[in-house]
Amino acid sequence: MGTTLQIQAPADFDLPRDVCSYGYFLLAPNHWDVDKQHMLRVLELEAGPSLCTIDQPSGGKVRARFDRALDRAEQTQARSQITRMLCLDTTHAEIKSFHKADPRWKKSGVGRLFRSPTLFEDVIKTVTSCNVTWPSTVNMNRRLCEVCGRKSPSGVPSFPTANKLARTRVGTLRGRCRVGYRDQRIIDLAKLFHKGHIDHDWIENIGTDDEVFKFLISLPGIGPYAAGNIMQLMGRYSRLALDTESIRHGKAVLNMTGTDNQMMKALKAHYEPFGDHKFRSYWFEIWRFYESKAGPATTWRRQATATMFTAANLSK
DNA sequence: GGTAGACCTGGACGC
DNA sequence: GCGTCCAGGTCTACC
Secondary structure (H helix, E strand, O other): OOOEEEEOOOOOOOHHHHHOOOHHHHOOOOEEEOOOOEEEEEEEEOOEEEEEEEEOOOOOOEEEEEOOOOOHHHHHHHHHHHHHHHOOOOOHHHHHHHHHHOHHHOOOOOOOOOOOOOHHHHHHHHHHOOOOOHHHHHHHHHHHHHHHOOEOOOOOEOOOOHHHHHOOOHHHHHHOOOOOOHHHHHHHHHHHHHOOOOOHHHHHHHOOHHHHHHHHOOOOOOOHHHHHHHHHHOOOOOOOOOOHHHHHHHHHOOOOOOOHHHHHHHHHHHHHHHHHHHHHHHHHHHHHHHHHHHOOHHHOOHHHHHHHOOHHHHOO
């Protein structure tokens, strides 16, 4: 008999909307069940991995059902991981302050961005999203779980821990996980996390945005785009994560013109009025564009998006 | 400080 | 089916 947890959620939290708010909800080991409108994924806990089904049956508390019994310490750990994934610690008041800065999103209520249960997983997912198209990111994450993850009692693999990736061979990551030149960088990052060289409290809560950005770009495989993205995944929305997709958005949706450098400057100026919320304003514009092309995100299936979100398709 | 080229995978395309 | 081209962000060497 597995454990079931009931987790308090903010009054404005809406599971399907707030899970299907950022692309990582489509990356393994996350699995969004379109028919049942619930999330399945394996969480790495103290006594080993456990498959967890997360839903919000009556629109109130979040329910998490596990495929094995969890002791008290594991329950605390699971609550903390789920809270991070779903941004349950982002209060209604914080969302309202975002809507005050950018009222376009007040009606839909969006404001929380889905993320991983750990900062480490968010960092590795970001590295796998650099210099590749979305289908490759989907495949890399699937293979990382299949090759390096541990299986829950139900036989579903987890996302590999920092400890595991720190001990994985370069050849395994390149040959079997197909991460390409990112192999050594992933191992180096895993070692930094595993050896405790990343101060989670400082990076997530104490350091200023400028200090944290400077630190992130000093890490292997992390440049300005990746650092900006990791910052938003920590709830720091004051910086943009600009890439070629931003250029496409600027041209197609904001009617901007010019060279790439001019476009980057214009994009920064465009989102400046949103201050500390600028990443969210930028992101929900992009997300709205994707949904106009592919339907509501709550209906997206991982493999379908692997062909949907190619530059060729989006520019059509 | 700015720029060019290498890094690697997988999709698209032409033959 | 095979070969070629291209997209994608980071890193390093060079000016």
